[in-house]
Amino acid sequence: MLEKNIDSIVSANAKDLAKAANNPMLDRLILNEERIIAIADATRKIIDLPDILGNIDKMWQRPNGLKIGQQRVPLGLVGIIYEARPNVTVDAAVLCIKSGNACLLRGGSDAIYSNLELVRLMRLALKSVGLPAEAIEIISDPSRESATQMMKLNQYLDVLIPRGGAGLIKSVVQNATVPVIETGSGNCHIYIDEYADLEMGLDILFNAKTQRPSVCNACESLVVHSKVANEFLTQLAEQNTGIELRGDERTQAIIPCTPATDEDFYEEYNDLILSIKIVDGLDEAIDHINEHSTKHSESIVTKDYKNSQKFLQRINSAVVYINASTRFTDGYEFGFGAEIGISTQKLHARGPMGIEALTTTKYIVYGNGQIRK
Numbered sequence: 001m002l003e004k005n006i007d008s009i010v011s012a013n014a015k016d017l018a019k020a021a022n023n024p025m026l027d028r029l030i031l032n033e034e035r036i037i038a039i040a041d042a043t044r045k046i047i048d049l050p051d052i053l054g055n056i057d058k059m060w061q062r063p064n065g066l067k068i069g070q071q072r073v074p075l076g077l078v079g080i081i082y083e084a085r086p087n088v089t090v091d092a093a094v095l096c097i098k099s100g101n102a103c104l105l106r107g108g109s110d111a112i113y114s115n116l117e118l119v120r121l122m123r124l125a126l127k128s129v130g131l132p133a134e135a136i137e138i139i140s141d142p143s144r145e146s147a148t149q150m151m152k153l154n155q156y157l158d159v160l161i162p163r164g165g166a167g168l169i170k171s172v173v174q175n176a177t178v179p180v181i182e183t184g185s186g187n188c189h190i191y192i193d194e195y196a197d198l199e200m201g202l203d204i205l206f207n208a209k210t211q212r213p214s215v216c217n218a219c220e221s222l223v224v225h226s227k228v229a230n231e232f233l234t235q236l237a238e239q240n241t242g243i244e245l246r247g248d249e250r251t252q253a254i255i256p257c258t259p260a261t262d263e264d265f266y267e268e269y270n271d272l273i274l275s276i277k278i279v280d281g282l283d284e285a286i287d288h289i290n291e292h293s294t295k296h297s298e299s300i301v302t303k304d305y306k307n308s309q310k311f312l313q314r315i316n317s318a319v320v321y322i323n324a325s326t327r328f329t330d331g332y333e334f335g336f337g338a339e340i341g342i343s344t345q346k347l348h349a350r351g352p353m354g355i356e357a358l359t360t361t362k363y364i365v366y367g368n369g370q371i372r373k
């Protein structure tokens with residue numbers, strides 16, 4: 001359905017682009033033929049995933065003969081408030097349908113025309129296979145009031161997933177009366193250990209910083225061990241990548257850069273800017289990251305096994321990497337087809353949320369006349 005209607009999607013998207021501000025976030029709003037085909041591909045990947053609904057995860061028998069099992073069931077009606085990124089409209093709806101849920105979508109107001117067209121097409125697709133079109137609903141009123149109202153729809157919504165920046169999350173935490181799964185912004189770190197392969201470190205850093213700077217899994221902050229700082233930072237500066245470097249005092253003594261303020265280390269730039277901190281050991285690196293990160297994704301580059309395991313255990317984030325780019329924090333890359341969001345809270349799901357995160361379980365109990373004594 002999407003690939004057959006590329007023209008109508010692109011022209012709806014053009015209406016959104018015509019009123020959008022030209023900033024690094026604009027990239028997320030753009031739909032073109034290539035991106036629509038990629039969205040359709042992701043949809044097929046989700047459709048092809050094994051069905052988990054109705055699965056009984058485990059079953060056991062009690063001494064009285066009762067057989068107790070845990071069966072996977074949908075959450076119900078899932079509400080999502082999300083950013084002006086029209087691919088999320090399809091990812092979220094398809095993940096909900098695949099996991100047996102209905103969804104109520106409230107995308108970024110900047111993407112309203114694109115979203116309305118995508119939902120129109122998805123509803124046609126549902127109808128064409130005999131499913132109720134109403135399983136995908138979109139809020140067409142782009143006002144903030146509509147988002148705030150969603151936060152209190154207890155009689156309809158089983159869960160609300162806010163996907164966006166700090167302002168949205170703060171508003172949800174203050175106003176929501178429905179159960180919420182928070183996704184959060186990404187102040188993601190890469191730590192170059194004293195035992196790092198520096199060439200690998202540069203590759204990983206460039207990928208994580210520059211491949212798509214506007215997304216939440218892009219690297220925002222570099223932490224470097226002092227023993228390799230000279231060599232690593234000199235190479236970084238020599239590459240002349242167009243990244244604005246904001247370094248602490250020790251970094252400033254090695255390479256030309258903008259002085260980093262305290263706030264820089266808490267900042268998610270979503271742009272070609274990188275904060276840099278030099279540390280004297282792994283413990284200091286871990287403490288710095290746990291203090292400043294948004295608990296999204298962090299990576300260590302090291303050849304040392306012990307250091308890698310310490311980093312894995314002590315970093316308090318949804319996804320922790322050894323020798324890989326933080327850009328992989330993504331439902332597609334994790335094999336989920338897509339994600340409805342990347343949870344930075346610990347309940348009910350953490351990290352990229354695919355089909356399983358959109359289900360819960362219920363106990364099913366088989367008896368043959370047992371009564372409790």
Ligand SMILES: NC(=O)C1=CN([C@@H]2O[C@H](COP(=O)(O)OP(=O)(O)OC[C@H]3O[C@@H](n4cnc5c(N)ncnc54)[C@H](OP(=O)(O)O)[C@@H]3O)[C@@H](O)[C@H]2O)C=CC1
Pocket residue numbers: 025081082083084106107108109110142143144147148163164165166167168171183184185186215216217268340341342343344
């Ligand atoms: N962890 C994850 O899965 C993800 C994290 N992010 C993070 O989101 C941020 C970027 O998102 P951005 O484009 O700025 O999106 P925003 O946070 O500005 O907006 C996202 C959605 O929330 C709505 N919204 C924003 N503030 C409020 C509020 N106070 N009350 C009610 N609704 C509100 C917006 O509506 P309106 O259109 O009216 O502004 C929009 O629909 C980055 O920090 C990024 O890292 C983004 C996606 C995924």
Ligand SMILES: N[C@@H](CCC(=O)OP(=O)(O)O)C(=O)O
Pocket residue numbers: 028083085214215216217327329330331339342
């Ligand atoms: N799925 C994404 C990452 C999560 C995301 O949507 O982030 P954002 O662009 O900040 O809304 C990706 O890497 O493509």
